[in-house]
Amino acid sequence: MIKRRSVFVLAVVIAMGVLPLVAQQQPADRVKAIGGKFQCMCGCGQILTQCNHVGCTMSAAMLKNLAEWVNRGDSEATITQAFVQQFGTTVYAEPPKTGYSMIAWAMPAVYFVVGATLVLLVISRWRKRPQAAGVDAAAPVTAAGVKISQEAMERGRAQAARETED
Amino acid sequence: MDVFGSFTLLLAFVCAVYAFVGGIAAIITRHPLLVKSTRQAGIATCVLIFIGTFSLEYLLFSDNFSQAYVVSHSNRDLSAFYKIAALWSGQEGSLLFWSFLLAVYVISVLIAYRHKNGELMPYVGVVLAGVQIFFLTLNNFVESPFKALANVSASGALEPFVRMDGNGLNPLLQYPEMVIHPPNLYSGYTGFTIPFAFALAALLARYPGEKWIHLTRKWTMIAWCFQSIGILLGAHWAYAVLGWGGYWGWDPVENASLLPWLTGTAFLHSVMMQEKRGMMKVWNVWLVFCTFLLCILGTFLTRSGVVSSVHAFANSQIGPWFVGFMLLTLVVCFVAYVKNHDYLKSENQLDSMISRESSFLFNNLLFLVACIAVLSGTLFPVFTEWFTPSRISVGAPFFNKIMIPIGLAILFLTGVGPLLAWRKTSVDSLKRNFTWPLVAGAVSAVLAYLLDYRNAYALVCLFLCGFVFWTIVMEFYRGAKVIAARSGMSMMMSAHELAMRNTRRYGGYVVHFGMVLIFIGLAGAAFNTDVQKTMNLGDSMKLGPYTLVLQSADTKPEKNYTAERMIVEVMKGNKQIMMLYPEKRAFQGRDQANGTMVAIYSTLREDVYVVFAGIDPDTNLPVIHAFLNPLVKWIWLGGVWVVMGTLLALMPNRRAALVIAGATQPAASPVAPALTPSVTLREGHD
Numbered sequence: 001m002i003k004r005r006s007v008f009v010l011a012v013v014i015a016m017g018v019l020p021l022v023a024q025q026q027p028a029d030r031v032k033a034i035g036g037k038f039q040c041m042c043g044c045g046q047i048l049t050q051c052n053h054v055g056c057t058m059s060a061a062m063l064k065n066l067a068e069w070v071n072r073g074d075s076e077a078t079i080t081q082a083f084v085q086q087f088g089t090t091v092y093a094e095p096p097k098t099g100y101s102m103i104a105w106a107m108p109a110v111y112f113v114v115g116a117t118l119v120l121l122v123i124s125r126w127r128k129r130p131q132a133a134g135v136d137a138a139a140p141v142t143a144a145g146v147k148i149s150q151e152a153m154e155r156g157r158a159q160a161a162r163e164t165e166d
Numbered sequence: 167m168d169v170f171g172s173f174t175l176l177l178a179f180v181c182a183v184y185a186f187v188g189g190i191a192a193i194i195t196r197h198p199l200l201v202k203s204t205r206q207a208g209i210a211t212c213v214l215i216f217i218g219t220f221s222l223e224y225l226l227f228s229d230n231f232s233q234a235y236v237v238s239h240s241n242r243d244l245s246a247f248y249k250i251a252a253l254w255s256g257q258e259g260s261l262l263f264w265s266f267l268l269a270v271y272v273i274s275v276l277i278a279y280r281h282k283n284g285e286l287m288p289y290v291g292v293v294l295a296g297v298q299i300f301f302l303t304l305n306n307f308v309e310s311p312f313k314a315l316a317n318v319s320a321s322g323a324l325e326p327f328v329r330m331d332g333n334g335l336n337p338l339l340q341y342p343e344m345v346i347h348p349p350n351l352y353s354g355y356t357g358f359t360i361p362f363a364f365a366l367a368a369l370l371a372r373y374p375g376e377k378w379i380h381l382t383r384k385w386t387m388i389a390w391c392f393q394s395i396g397i398l399l400g401a402h403w404a405y406a407v408l409g410w411g412g413y414w415g416w417d418p419v420e421n422a423s424l425l426p427w428l429t430g431t432a433f434l435h436s437v438m439m440q441e442k443r444g445m446m447k448v449w450n451v452w453l454v455f456c457t458f459l460l461c462i463l464g465t466f467l468t469r470s471g472v473v474s475s476v477h478a479f480a481n482s483q484i485g486p487w488f489v490g491f492m493l494l495t496l497v498v499c500f501v502a503y504v505k506n507h508d509y510l511k512s513e514n515q516l517d518s519m520i521s522r523e524s525s526f527l528f529n530n531l532l533f534l535v536a537c538i539a540v541l542s543g544t545l546f547p548v549f550t551e552w553f554t555p556s557r558i559s560v561g562a563p564f565f566n567k568i569m570i571p572i573g574l575a576i577l578f579l580t581g582v583g584p585l586l587a588w589r590k591t592s593v594d595s596l597k598r599n600f601t602w603p604l605v606a607g608a609v610s611a612v613l614a615y616l617l618d619y620r621n622a623y624a625l626v627c628l629f630l631c632g633f634v635f636w637t638i639v640m641e642f643y644r645g646a647k648v649i650a651a652r653s654g655m656s657m658m659m660s661a662h663e664l665a666m667r668n669t670r671r672y673g674g675y676v677v678h679f680g681m682v683l684i685f686i687g688l689a690g691a692a693f694n695t696d697v698q699k700t701m702n703l704g705d706s707m708k709l710g711p712y713t714l715v716l717q718s719a720d721t722k723p724e725k726n727y728t729a730e731r732m733i734v735e736v737m738k739g740n741k742q743i744m745m746l747y748p749e750k751r752a753f754q755g756r757d758q759a760n761g762t763m764v765a766i767y768s769t770l771r772e773d774v775y776v777v778f779a780g781i782d783p784d785t786n787l788p789v790i791h792a793f794l795n796p797l798v799k800w801i802w803l804g805g806v807w808v809v810m811g812t813l814l815a816l817m818p819n820r821r822a823a824l825v826i827a828g829a830t831q832p833a834a835s836p837v838a839p840a841l842t843p844s845v846t847l848r849e850g851h852d
Contacts, residue, residue, distance in 0.1 A: 039559055045417070047562060050410050093561035095546065101558055104546045108539035108568045115531045123524055126445075126516040 030070045035063060038083055039093045047093050171221030172312040175262075178214035179302040181207045182295050189292035201288050208276050208291050211298055212269035219266040222259060222311050226252050231329040234313040235259060241334040243726040243754055248335050251345045254352070255335055257469060257484075258311035264465065265301040267349070267356040271385075272298065275360055283381065289367030297359055300491045308484055334726070337753045337761030343403040351396025351423055355461040357389025358426055361433075362458035365451050369502045372509045379437055379450070384816055390434060391812040393427045398805040409762040409777040411696055411793040413801065416565035421544045422464035425537055429457040432533035439526050440512075442588065447510040448503075449530070455499045460537075462492050467544070518590035525583040532579065536572045543568065570623055574630060577685055580678050581634035584641055602640065607633030614689075619796075621692040628689055631682045638675045638682075645672075666820040673815025680807030683800045690772075690797025698791040700782045710794040712774055713737040717745070719788060727751040729763070732778045732788055736767050743767060748778035748790070772796040 032049055040051035042058035048066075051059035062083070069079045083091045095101035188204040191197075225233050226240050226249045239252040239259065254263040272294045279287050305311070317327040338344075361382040368378035400423065405413035414420060433453040439445040466488035503510075516523055543560045550558040585591075585599040610632025611625050619628065646660035655663065665672035699707045701716040715735040722729040731749040735742060746765035753761060767774040775793040782789050 037563060039561060045561075046410055046415075050412070089550075089556040089558045092559050094564035094567070095558050095560055100550065100554055104543060104558075104560060104564065107542050108535065108572075111535045111538050112531075112572075115535055116528075119527050119531050123516055123519060123527065127519070 027067070027070050031063070031067050034070065034076055034079055035066055037080075037093050038062070038091050041087050041091060169312075171218050171225070172306075172310065174214045174218040174221065175302065175305050175310075175312075178211050178218060178265075179299070179306050181211040181214060182298040182302055185211060185295035186292055186299055189288055189295060193288050193292065201284075204288070204295075205276055205280065205291055208295055209273055211295070211302075212273035212276075215262075215265050215269040215298075215302075218305075219253070219262055222262060223250065223253055225312075229332070231332055232314055232326060234315055235311045237315065237329050237332045239332070239335055241332040241726070241754065244332075244335055245726065247342075247345060248340055248726075251339060251348075252335050254348045255339050256311075258305075258309040258313075260348075260469065261301065261304050261309050261484075262311050263348075264352060264356060265298065265305055267352050268298060268301065268359055271356055271360050275363075275385075279381075283377075286364070286367055286371055286373050286378070286381075289371045289373075290363045293363040293366050294359065297363070300487075304484060304487060308487060334753055337727070337751060338407060340726070340751075340753070340761060341403060341407050341763075343399050343406070347396055347399035347403055349396075350392050350399055354389050354391075354393025354396050354423075355426065355464060357385065357392055358430060358454075358457050358461050360385040360389070361454045365454040366499060366502060369451060369506050369509070372506055376440055376444075379440060383437070386430065386434060386437075387812055387816055390427070390430045391809060391816075393423070393430065394808050394812070395805070397423050397427060398802070398808075402802060405775075405798070406764050406766065407762060409764050409779070409791075411694065411775055411777075411791075411795065412691070413798070416543075416562045418544045419464075419468050421540050421565075422460075422467040425541055426457045426460040426464060428533050428537040428540070429453055429460055432530045432537075433457060435526055435533075436530050439523060443515075443523065445512050445515075445523065447512045448507065451503070451510060452499075453530075455495075459492055459495060460541075462488060462495070466492070520586065520591045520596070522583060522586045522588045522591075525579055525586050529576070529579045529583065532572055532576045536569065536576070539568050539572065540565065573685070573688075574623070574626055577627070577630045577634060577681070580681060581630065581637045584637050584675070584678075599637075599640075603633045603636040606636035607631075610635075619689070619693060624689040624692040627685055631686050631689070634678060634682050638679050641675055642672070663820075665814060666817075669817045669819055670815045673811045673813070673817070676811030676814055677808050678811075680804045680809075680811055683804030683807060685804075687797045687799070687801030687804060690795065690800070693796045694793060696791065696793040698779065698789060700785055700787045700789050702787055707790065707792065709774065709792045710772070711738055712743070712794070714746075714774075714776065714790065714792055716788070716790060722749070724751075727753040727761070730778070732776075732790060734765070734776050734790065736774055736776075743774075746774070746776045748776045750778055750780065768799050770797075770799055773798045 035049035036047055038048040040046050040048050040056065040059040041062065042051065042056050044051055044056070048059055048062055065082075066079065069082065074082075080096070089096075092101075095104045097105055185204050185207040188200060188207060192200040192204050222235070225236050227246070229236070229240070229242050231237050235256060235258055236252075239256045240249055244252065252259065254260040275294070276287075276291065279290075315327040315329065316324040319325045364378045364382040364385075367373070397420075400420065401413040404415065404420075433450060436446050436453060437450055440447055440450050466485065470485035470488060518524075543565055546560045547557050550556070581603060585596075585603070587595065591599075607629040611629035614625055614628040619625065642661050642664065643657075645664040646657050649655065649660040649663050650657050653660065653663070665676075695710060697707050697709050699705070701707065703716055703718060706713050706715040713736075715737065717733045717735050719730070719732050722731055729749040729751050731747050734746045734748065736744050736746055744767055746767060748765040749763045751761040751763060762777060765776045767776075773793070773795040775795055777791040777793075779789040779791040781787070
């Protein structure tokens with residue numbers, strides 16, 4: 001019984017968290033969301049929905065068109081196509097995830113994967129490296145009976161000093 | 167004065183060439199007199215650059231409108247404060263300012279080490295002189311700030327011409343932060359020249375050991391600190407002046423300033439690996455080289471107009487010069503590395519994957535990935551233009567999607583790194599060290615959720631902020647507890663003592679704390695809302711829990727501009743909070759556009775950010791654009807902590823000392839405590 005109640009409470013909590021995220025967007029929200037993916041074409045370089053130039057004929061007209069298309073129920077792809085036809089690819093605030101522009105999206109992941117692979121390779125290589133320590137006859141003997149060279153002792157002391165500094 | 171200024175810059179160029187050529191000769195011949203004379207030529211170069219710069223400032227302050235630069239960037243009514251800023255508001259002056267700041271660093275280095283590091287300094291002098299030659303070439307022969315106006319007379323001859331007044335300073339730059347933001351950012355850019363010079367010099371001279379790193383550590387931190395301040399001030403300027411409601415738009419010039427900061431931060435971390443374990447010598451040298459090259463790239467992007475930006479203050483022909491210099495620098499670095507790479511043989515050895523060393527490697531990986539991702543995104547439009555018929559823009563949404571996960575991963579490592587031991591961390595230690603920070607992170611995330619900050623990235627960010635914050639608290643607590651137990655000091659005093667004994671380590675933690683605050687502020691951006699409304703007097707608008715009422719409007723004439731102000735009352739429920747005065751400024755002088763002055767009511771919880779966006783052409787009524795931006799203040803507070811942490815890290819360590827402390831004696835002690843001071847050895851890490 002307790003277990004069923006716990007599952008129910010958990011489901012309610014998850015639903016409370018997730019429902020607002022998946023709820024259908026209102027037209028005004030869609031205008032904001034889609035408008036955030038384009039630039040104002042007046043040359044200000046700002047995101048369409050953030051262009052703050054009052055009287056900017058370009059952003060006003062673009063937002064008016066966008067609102068009309070959203071209210072008509074056009075898909076995001078159709079709206080994007082309409083803007084690109086009108087202004088060219090410079091209208092994008094973010095590159096489309098198709099064709100040549102995919103490179104822009106893929107590159108950071110490629111950098112990370114290549115970099116992480118290199119780091120892991122470096123770590124595994126460095127871990128395999130043997131300790132370079134010569135032993136001489138006059139070397140002090142540790143409690144475990146291992147002889148350590150004077151040079152290694154000095155190096156060890158210097159290293160201990162360095163490593164305990166920070 | 168213009169001829170004088172021009173002449174001093176030319177003389178500075180000659181001295182720099184002598185310092186460079188003579189320096190090479192001094193390295194070859196090792197003649198002490200030649201070494202001394204080239205060092206003095208280096209100092210003379212700097213002094214002459216100072217004189218040249220002051221000459222330009224004199225022309226600006228004396229309203230000498232026979233000079234093209236003064237006409238373009240100043241006017242009679244411009245306040246003295248902004249006449250200083252006019253120095254770097256234009257292309258020519260800004261490049262001279264680069265030379266000026268570089269000269270400040272160079273003269274400091276040449277004087278500070280004039281009797282030290284005799285083997286290394288001639289090489290350092292040559293590298294620094296080489297960089298100075300490049301900028302002095304631009305100052306003298308490409309973008310001279312000393313150009314007199316002239317008219318063509320009826321006879322065809324050129325006649326001097328003096329304008330009655332100037333065009334004035336760009337209104338966007340007439341804001342107090344613009345007087346301090348560029349000098350800070352430029353101090354960061356130019357400051358990285360010093361570690362670069364030492365790294366290249368050490369490589370060329372095959373200078374033994376890690377000494378170049380010890381010599382440049384403070385210079386690197388100073389440059390990094392200036393760069394951080396510059397970036398944050400720039401963000402604050404964008405927030406308060408540009409009026410679009412945000413502080414970071416991933417504009418190419420903003421990105422350009424971030425690139426060397428990212429590699430510089432990576433260097434400040436990885437350098438510890440070299441100092442402590444003799445590892446990553448090659449990596450560190452190349453990180454310094456890349457940081458310097460990115461500084462030059464940043465200046466190039468800002469000044470060449472190769473990428474479109476609201477900050478790209480110029481569109482000129484200096485691009486090829488910068489590209490040439492970067493290529494030349496890269497070739498020199500590469501040749502020096504190929505010839506002397508055996509000197510960089512490292513003692514790379516790792517005991518365990520779960521160690522401080524590994525965390526530094528991943529930290530560097532993330533900083534580098536962030537840097538390359540921002541760089542490639544910034545230059546992607548340029549590349550698309552080369553390879554496709556059209557230019558594809560890359561704006562803020564792209565960078566946000568790419569950089570948020572990387573930023574969160576870096577924040578995660580900020581917490582993890584200090585919890586891991588050098589060499590190897592046991593599973594027990596992991597459990598012991600991670601439990602409470604994870605609990606703190608979970609508490610932060612739950613609190614954020616309950617406070618209605620419900621966004622996946624924001625919740626992860628706030629979880630990590632709690633996690634990192636607790637690791638920092640634990641570091642201070644553990645150390646302070648030991649000192650308190652041994653010295654009898656209070657925990658607060660012990661924490662202070664702890665920080666002073668190892669300023670670099672604990673300064674670093676203070677910087678991390680500042681970064682936590684900054685990330686809290688950044689998380690708030692997920693919840694920004696805004697309303698724009700055409701308002702008549704007495705109209706109101708709702709903005710979250712606030713009501714904004716347009717009470718009245720007035721016009722305020724000032725010396726250099728006329729401000730048209732809206733007077734907006736901010737109410738919360740029925741309670742009046744404050745009056746805000748967003749304004750539009752019409753500046754005097756030809757060709758000057760209007761400026762915006764945003765009004766902000768800022769609290770730790772949120773900013774009410776009100777912009778007088780202009781007059782609606784249809785209704786002739788004012789348009790008010792209001793934003794509710796949560797947690798922004800944390801970013802600026804975080805910046806202050808970052809600076810304080812860096813300053814702490816720059817301070818010398820307090821040495822371990824014998825102190826006489828009044829011992830707390832047991833009650834049964836036969837002798838009075840005051841008569842038996844105990845000798846306590848204060849433990850220091852040095």
